[in-house]
Amino acid sequence: MNNQLSRPFLLAAALVGSLGLYSLTTRPAVVAPDADNAGLKLPAGFGALVVAETGARARHLAVTPQGTIYVKLNRPKDGKGILALKPGAGGKATVTGGFGSYGGTGIYAKGGYLYASSDEDVYRYQLDAKGEVTNPAQPEKIISGLLNRGEHESKSIVLDNAGNLYVNVGAYSNSCQEKDREKGSMGRPGCPILDSAGGIWQFRADKANQTYGTGTRFATGLRNVVGLDWNAQNNQLFVMQHGRDQLHDIFPALYDTKQSAELPAECLYALTKGANAGWPYLYYDPVKKQKILAPEYGGDGKKLADAKYLDPAVAYPAHTAPDGLLFYTGTMFPAKYRNGAFIAFHGSWNRAPEPQKGYYVVFQPFQNGKPSGPWEVFADNFAGSAEKVASGRADHKPCGLAQGPDGSLYVSDDKAGTIYRIVYNQK
């Protein structure tokens, strides 16, 4: 989450932090990486610590300018769908409470409010000067009735700088087949799912009681987006799409298991109002670097799709499930990271029987609001070992990303519920 307000608060927080620590230790109030960097593999100069173990399915998270962490849980734990964590010594944090009885994915802090989503609705909570929610039991319901048909149900949210809120409404289907995921079933003509899902919807962030129908379909032809963020340099919404699955299972005569594991790419899209990324009529082939006509709509693995659809900004390995996107605006990390994108790849399942892939956080360089140069794996080994990556039986699955007031990068894990904090300590 981007924080424009952070500097004065950071100063205040640093002062408070050092006073608090003074009584405990004579050492300065630094964020201390764990001896094993929380099990992560990081570039030189970076360190990581486990901020907290929530033991819950931690989806997205937000950090306020004062350092309070709010974590959205996929399913409520002990009746709490949002956990509040207060900063403690050495950069760690403690779960101090929770609120919101609903499960979900989206959470975002901006302009004195905390926004959170269930799989149908979006709420907002007021934050006070200490970054604490003042009305945990009585949030304002700003959007209700978003479509949830069980598949691709999560509703990720982000705000721009003009008072608009963007929410993903995923397609309740893999590839808009007549019979979802059934072998040989063809695509529904003029895919009717796109009328109500498979895109990004735009609402006002400050208006109560908006209904699904009053929102604007901002972009379409997006199968399912979980990670999304607003790029303030280019004033543009970027989203990560989860590409379609099971080309071999559904069309075994056209795709073997190896092709099915490598197709299609997971794509980053730069959206403008009215954009159409072409799902379900196409997929993006990262080897050919082309938009390929989907087999459900007459494709054979080679025929190109209509060129009118949006090209991806960047393509990443197939099926690695990008669940978090964050433009880094902090100053803690070296200059090359500033205004670039971090992407949390939750990890694949649908590459089987080929080895699985992902379970890492990637860095994508940007210049002037556009992707610039090759991406690299930034934080690896969430899975715990190469074998656990290959089998898909990862210990941790990175999901959400947030930026702390000091420029730390926070990562949530919805497998074991670990909250990570990555810092740069080299001068």
Add this chain to the structure above:
Amino acid sequence: MFVKKRSALLVLLLLSSGAAFAQKKPVAKAPAKQPAAGVSAAVLAAGKAVYTQNCLSCHQADGGGVDGLNPPLSKTDYVLGDKPRLINVLVNGLRGVDIDGEPYHNAMPAQTHLTDQQMADVLTFVRNSFGNKASAVTVGEVKAVRAAGKK
């Protein structure tokens, strides 16, 4: 029926400690060393071939499924319990049903391209793999469910 469920539960309890131990292993698990009585190696081999081609990409090589998306096939009453209900999952697919209290969000497509023999083989394989041990599913049992038709 009640007795059958009881015995299935007993098998489940007996297997659960071993299954939990084996869960850490990433490799595909071979069928249980001692399949249920009357289950031949030939049927298990035929069932494994059907599984690899039609089931593995979602339910995975170890039968463990995928968190929140595709349910596991081990240690679940859906696999070890009532056979017509299990056969019906292949005949009609399954969607929006919690398994042992957990939601799974992907649709399970109907597998009607499989023959009666293939359905019987793959279900027998699943009921005797991944730490499971339960009686074979016969072609006759599959035929009966398919004859009853779509729900």
